[in-house]
Each structure stands twice: as structure tokens, then as C-alpha cells.
Amino acid sequence: MEESITLIRGHLGTWIAGTEKILAPGDRVQIAPGTPHRWWPLGDEQVRVLLEVRPGDRFEQMWRQFMGLSQDGKMHPKRGPKFLQIVAMQREFSDVMQVAGIPPFVQRVLFGALAPIAQVRGYKGKYDQYLIQAPSAVVEPEALPANVETS
Numbered sequence: 001m002e003e004s005i006t007l008i009r010g011h012l013g014t015w016i017a018g019t020e021k022i023l024a025p026g027d028r029v030q031i032a033p034g035t036p037h038r039w040w041p042l043g044d045e046q047v048r049v050l051l052e053v054r055p056g057d058r059f060e061q062m063w064r065q066f067m068g069l070s071q072d073g074k075m076h077p078k079r080g081p082k083f084l085q086i087v088a089m090q091r092e093f094s095d096v097m098q099v100a101g102i103p104p105f106v107q108r109v110l111f112g113a114l115a116p117i118a119q120v121r122g123y124k125g126k127y128d129q130y131l132i133q134a135p136s137a138v139v140e141p142e143a144l145p146a147n148v149e150t151s
Helices: 057-071 083-092 104-120 128-132
Strands: 002-009 012-016 019-024 028-031 037-040 050-052
Touching: 002 012, 012 028, 012 050, 057 128, 083 104
Parallel strands: none
Antiparallel strands: 002 028, 002 050, 012 019, 012 037
């Protein structure tokens, strides 16, 4: 998948292929397919991003899992889901999700061994209710900052 993140409001920390960067409103980063990366909000201010992913269907399904878990209070606001939840999700969404910092081969072996434990503990890779769950709040789209080039 190819990803593009454009920051609309707030500040965002990014880690892309070993390089950390802080994004400010109007900053955009392109992430090539297969590039290890992660991103997170910085500070207490609200963050709004424009995230473009191509192709996006499976990514959207995976992202809805994260948002549903967050809405239901099953994620730490800064650290994200519990490790066994990540194990279950990575097994379900291995086509669109890898854990940064762990080689894919190691993930397949390690997470394959841990998946039965995650399942016994009640973790799933996909929760069907999150595919249809409405957001906890609806916000109006914001205009892109003036310094963002549109195509």
C-alpha cells in the first residue's frame, strides 16, 4: 500500500524507516509500500489528519478495529492496544499490517505461537461490530492548511 499523511491540525510524531520527525499543520509525508512506519499524536491538543491509502479496503477494515477498540476503552491512549490484541490483529490483517521493528519472518513465527494464547484470552483479529459501528463523534471536515499543495 502507498500512504500519504497530511497534518491539518495539531502536531504528529512520525517514525518512518528509522527516522523520527515531528509534523506541523500543512506538512505531508509520503510512505512507499513496504516501508516500516508509525505515527502518533503529540501533546494534549486535538490532531486532525488527512490519511490517503491506496488500495484502501483492507486498510479501512483494520483501521476500524483500532478505532472501535479505542471507542470501547480497550486501548491505552498513548501505547495503543495490548500486545496480545496486536498479535491477533496482525494475524488477521497481515496483508496490511506489520509491527515495526520486528522482522516479518520473526513476526510470523512468534505471533503464530502466541495466537492461540491470544484467542484463549478472548482477543480477536477482527470484531465484526467495528466494521459497522458509528463513530463516537462526528466532526466536520476542515480545510487543508494554505501551504498544502493539492493535486
